Amino acid sequence: CTTYTQSTNALKHFQNQPENYDLLISDQTMPELTGVEMITQMRKLKPQLPVILMTGYSDMIDRNKPEKMGINYFINKPINSTHLLQYVADALKIKRKGLD
Numbered sequence: 761c762t763t764y765t766q767s768t769n770a771l772k773h774f775q776n777q778p779e780n781y782d783l784l785i786s787d788q789t790m791p792e793l794t795g796v797e798m799i800t801q802m803r804k805l806k807p808q809l810p811v812i813l814m815t816g817y818s819d820m821i822d823r824n825k826p827e828k829m830g831i832n833y834f835i836n837k838p839i840n841s842t843h844l845l846q847y848v849a850d851a852l853k854i855k856r857k858g859l860d
Contacts, residue, residue, distance in 0.1 A: 767793035771801055778805045783851055788815035799829065810851035814839065 762780075764770035767790045774781060784802060788795040795813050802809060811830075816837040827834075833847045 766791055767795075767798045771798055774802050775805060778802070781806065781809065783810045783812070783848065785812045785848070786814070788813055796829065799831065803829075812844075812847050812851055
């Protein structure tokens, strides 16, 4: 598990080692890049990367945009940790199916 507080740092690390990542969990509102901007850049390197995008400002993002981008889960905060764990498990199953 690797965590970053700045989207540009996360993107740089991902660009250097995309094979080390099985799942991306991101907030939409971050300094420098939005979650959608970061996901777009990461998906150029790893198109099948499972993604969970969270936001506390659901009215600031077009509800169709995550679906069009292939984001696996778009979650409004606050989120129950049990639900988040289920989303993670489901997203990793999706990734696994893509490898079989």
